[in-house]
Amino acid sequence: MTQSDPVGLVLGTVDATPLAFWVAVRPGAYLQLDDVVVTRREVPGREPVAISGVVTQVRARHEGAQFESDVFAISAGQLPAEVQEAAEVTTTRVEPEVYVPPRPGSAVMRATGDERASALYFDRMERRIPLGLGRDGAAVFLNADFLDGTRGAHVSISGISGVATKTSFATWLLYSVFHSGVLGAEAANTKALIFNVKGEDLLLLDHPNSKLDDDTRAKYAELGMPAGPFRSVAVFAPPRAGSAAGTPDVACRTTGVDAFYWTLADFCALRLLPFVFADADDERQQYTMVVHQVTAHLAKVATPADGGVVVDGQRLNTYEDLVDYVTAQLADEETRVTWGGQAVGLGTVNAFSRRLIGSKKDLGRLIRGDLPRRQHSIDTSEAQVSVVDLHNLPDRAQRFVVGVTLRTEFERKEKAGSAKPLQFVVLDELNKYAPRDGTSPIKEILLDIAERGRSLGVILIGAQQTASEVERRIVGNSAVRVVGRLDPAEASRPEYGFLPASQRQRVLLAKPGTMFVAQPEIPVPLVVEFPFPSWATRPSEAGALPVAAQRSVTQGTDPFALAGDSLDDIPF
Template structure:
């Protein structure tokens, strides 16, 4: 036991907080954990032990009355005493007897076993997941049951871009999930990561050349291996150039992903091209109607009459592309083959607005089965938005080759990294929405029994506080029902105040890096005590503030440099004899 002071007698000692006079030669810092034990007024109940965290420290001269007295005191012309005091916020009382501690009671620094009691580690037992290191060098844990969906789920990370290290900490959490003994279902755990900035996450399977001995020691302290991710698949959108379909990233072993036209229609992916369905009252209804008509056009996959793709064949429309140029098979003669997304858009325009060759607008009428009795202004607004999407997604939705959509649940790899950083905002919405809906849908059907952790940065773009969109609906579904199905969202954003409140509110684990001063005062951060909100403005890179349900106070922690490369320059070159031999051969 290491005594650091006594309960102060000149200030009120309460049942939930008290002040400590720090002994000369000892010190207390913010975030230090202490405990005090004193006898219960009823002798039959023994003693009461209080555990708490230091959330304020002060020093002042006792005996000084004026501001200038400090100069006299330093010259030994004024008799003063230096007071060093710390305010303690109680985290736990054993037993639960809410009595104020006795002034003069000895206060000890909580370490090892007593630190574990102060932070409820004893209740976590085998569910302790390491999430970083505390100021005193001890390991910080969370209860994995509040992350894996059993008692709670989802993580939300906020912080200034480039300083808060949100993506690095999200991958650090994943590393712990895959390597810690707290996760007893590692073999049935998968992760889906959306890469939104450069090619930063395309080297997760490579060791980081910048990891030093101090970093390796930190991983050893955490009980985690200092190594890169072992099972990763990399997927990227195809290049827009003609010819072979190749992934548009520098990594040669990355696979290109895209959807064929039949998949686009059958799976009802059209709504993910519209991010402003709330702009017009009837637009959402028309989107649903056209989506259903496209689904009926291609038919059911198990139906003999259903179209097999990748192109679509129709018999009520002719495009400028001739039958001979389209290479229509004999059994499809007299029908139009739609092989590009642009053609599909023109076909939808024909079904909604009628043929362009009509003499006047009065004669231009669409198919009533498609128009759903919507006004022409609504139909034209729909078509304009759809036309604008052609340049953004025509390389992602195509009819020349069978689709290769991302399939993170069916992949042999444990981690799937899906690149979207080079896509337009609309294409990013389409890709993220389409993949998340498939993952969530398959989990609802019970096609995959394990847990899926989804890492998505820039959450304010996909689920803004205002407005409606299909992707926002999917994310709300994941936030509200995902944990019961085993779909856990690890979301990140610069400003939680701009994200749909129900998504942030459903996150059991909240993490904060460096915050903007104005953002730190927003109501979304009221779960942090004032001292933590003040510190969030000056947090250095690699330091985070973490809040979890089981511990009543946030934890300030650090995490080591990722053992995996976060960009190409960090990749540790393999100079082993085996590697050199393969290169020579």
Template sequence: MTDTLPAQPSDTPGAAVGRVLGTADATPLQFWTAVMPGSFLQLDDVVVTRRELPGREPVTIAGVVTQVRARHEGAQFDSDVFAIADGTLPAQVQEAAEITATRVDPEIYVPPAPGALVHRAEGDARARALHFDRMERRIPMGTGRDGVPVYLNADFLDGQRGAHVSISGISGVATKTSFATFLLYSVFRSGVLGGDAVNAKALIFNVKGEDLLFLDHPNSRLDDATIAAYAKLGLPAGAFPDVRVYAPPRAGDSSGSPDVSSRLAGVDSFYWTLSEFCADRLLPYVFADADDERQQYTMVVHSVAAHLARAAQPADGGVSLDGVRIGSYPDLVDHIVEQLTDEETRSEWAGSAINTGTVNAFARRLIGSKKDLARLIRGDLATRRPHSINTAESAQVTVVDLHNLPDRAQRFVVGVTLKSEFERKEKAGTAKPLLFVVLDELNKYAPREGSSPIKEVLLDIAERGRSLGVVLIGAQQTASEVERRIVTNSAIRVVGRLDPAEASRPEYGFLPTVQRQRALLAKPGTMFVNQPDIPVPLCLEFPFPAWATRVSEAGAAPSETLRSIVQAADPFAVVGRGPALADDEIPF
């Protein structure tokens, strides 16, 4: 995949398909070509023409078709079309295509000459036109409209020259998560990153149904055509080989069993002990809504978090505070509220300048969190099983299931997990191994307005993650509602099917007008990808997932050998089959 392509242009790039128009202005960056009879050009086709210069080497101008038109030449009035169709008025149909230049070689910016032959770019000529020959490491992303592979420059993904991916589109239609997982699969299986891919990790937050819990199961719907599509991209068609799944404990379950219903193989529960909650100052992530930071009670949040870190001591799975053993999150909340409402202890916990109204506002929010977070912050499971999410000690792909959690709990898990992972990378002080973070609904966790602990972590990843080897692959329905600094720090921007109102927003200014219109009609699996190497976004289709995306697609369960390995690593891991669900009962 890393072989460099020939640098010199070939004499025959492909079949001639037209000539540069002389009735429309031709510029060095854009021109029109008349399509020859018996030929055609469609949107996204790659073409090349040559301009001869006196005393200089010829200039090769390559480009992508960004508009196509057809008209009757010889017609004057709209009604002439009927006479022409009847054969009573002479006229001919002429098609023309608008070409937007992608490469000028050598860089002498002159317009193509009217009448110059325009060829369809094929083989090496196509690769040069799309700058693939300059990509030392090319990651396959899918195939273009011509059925030939389209590549992503790995330098703009792994942090060498840029990092981060922003994927936008309508929920359920744009296949944002499917493209994100395919991109990860291509990174891990193409061999482009060499040894770095072997050690690289991925952290995926599953927020919708149990779609991403079967990445290590082959897709039973995989057919020969799909296998051939993967082979064309230089990829094997199969499941992710090394996956570990985490899910929250079931609500009200004292054993801490994971809350999943259809996963066929092992799943680990994740949670935080009361001691970790206090010592690591996780209380601010209970108040992780962006609107919370606008309220005065955030001062109380940080004061109480600092007091818990100082005063709480581990005690039999729970913590000891003020001589009282606390064994559950609801008990901890009740104790905090009791201390804050007592005038004698309030200043010690929240400071002397805090008034009663502010304390009451904090207390109301904190009490409201008991139901949502009780199963995630535990005092009764500390010694029973491993519970921490740590990608460095996990599989190559770590999936954290959030779909059964309420909104507040989802924010808490995302915020605390990202904080822990980023802090580990900071302490390591090196960009290797890479960590890819896939997070859907980014507009919820990093909205354009307001501030929150999660948003600050995501901003840190967007602005400093490149140097630490943390790559954010964020997906959202509306890029216009995501923090601008996160979007602008994304070297790769991907767009699927868009809502008409959203498509008109300036965040999609990188899309030519025609591509904005096409994004309103894009079918699932069609994406427009913009990368720094190529001046025009490329339209591509990526193949159907080779891994199961739901229980009904899951192929054979892991072998007994793998089951024994899982059980040896964690005797409490759930490796049996969950309750069977009918297809119409599966939560997607």
């Protein structure tokens, strides 16, 4: 049987509608979930109507059997019966738009080539981003208009940690964006900021994967891209704890890593104190008033002094010095009003002081007055992909870095006043930084990005184990929704209502590398398998850097025009 032969006929024993119908599968043929099919309907006085769809359920049954035990007699040849397979098809496109049902008995064919592209709206995508391969082995695409802000923006990726390969898909998506040619001339200036929160896998994006085989290279070629590492990557890591020289706290690479930290002068002048308390506590708690009052007072009275600061004539050289000084001023009845405000009681001051003192251990290596005032900030302008390593930091310090960095980048884009070039932000554990309940400075920034980022060219690619625990407005503003392997309880939540019933069951079985991708143009989420990463995801896979790239990481130059991504919890 050739591809052009009918794979079955439209069933007449089940209602056929313009939006869904069943197909009786021919003997010797088969239909599987996610197959794309097409049938035609003759309409008087008009051109034939092509009704295309995706198989969303398949079944097989004995025709002629009355009781469940009949299966034994039928198998032994004692009862006459036939095995019949049928497939449910959910309509994706009707062309031309004459919404009539297919006629029972009409031939149904697998959609290939132009018919498949039409059924999945690929023919309407002027700029297509390869997502991976479908169940039929052909390429599946994302409309770039729904990613870059033209008609929509932002991506939400959900799935079980370590199984759903969320970060792997996010970095693969970035690789596809940067290397598919969809950005055109804008590719050289488009940037990506990736927060690495688990292990050091994302710190090797610029190394080729030594385990890449010919089959994987062929998959990349089929998707129209080269198989290789990201070609313009900058890595930033916090100073090693106890290091007086500010050595980056990284084990897997010895070159191409810059330490990041903030001076005490930065901390005061840039008003960074609220991010010390960025743990999604309710803003209605009274001690938050002290936070804002102290922040404003520090910005007013602190003056830089060789990395440290001078406050009211007293020199402060470390973050610990600053914390001790602030808490002492708040404990003193004579200075409490000046530092904490008029309507602040001792209990509120104590609540603030306890939390501030508790931050000394976590933030001491990030807020410094003892290191030379060289380039110490996270700079996304030098490379196309900037990876900020957080995995060695405690939770409070991770929140501080994420909040301050996001605010800096968002304010930079606001000042630029243009949506071009794009700035992608990849953030895992979104349910920690923007939980459904409570509020925090980080959550407010992420909400701002979700609601206004599209107009400013800031695109959020957020990953989380449970979309049900993420702020609704952030998930709701994501034009593209991606789901990997899910927990059964999570899959039943209304946040996954865009998945058909059969796909809600299938996400419980999805293997690593299989993702369900929903985009606005296509009525049914598409199931894709994305290729094994062609960049190193762990030290054991890291091939040698090209000579030019080795020069770039030691001399601080960028020899390439393009760049790359990040990776996930585990490869496949």
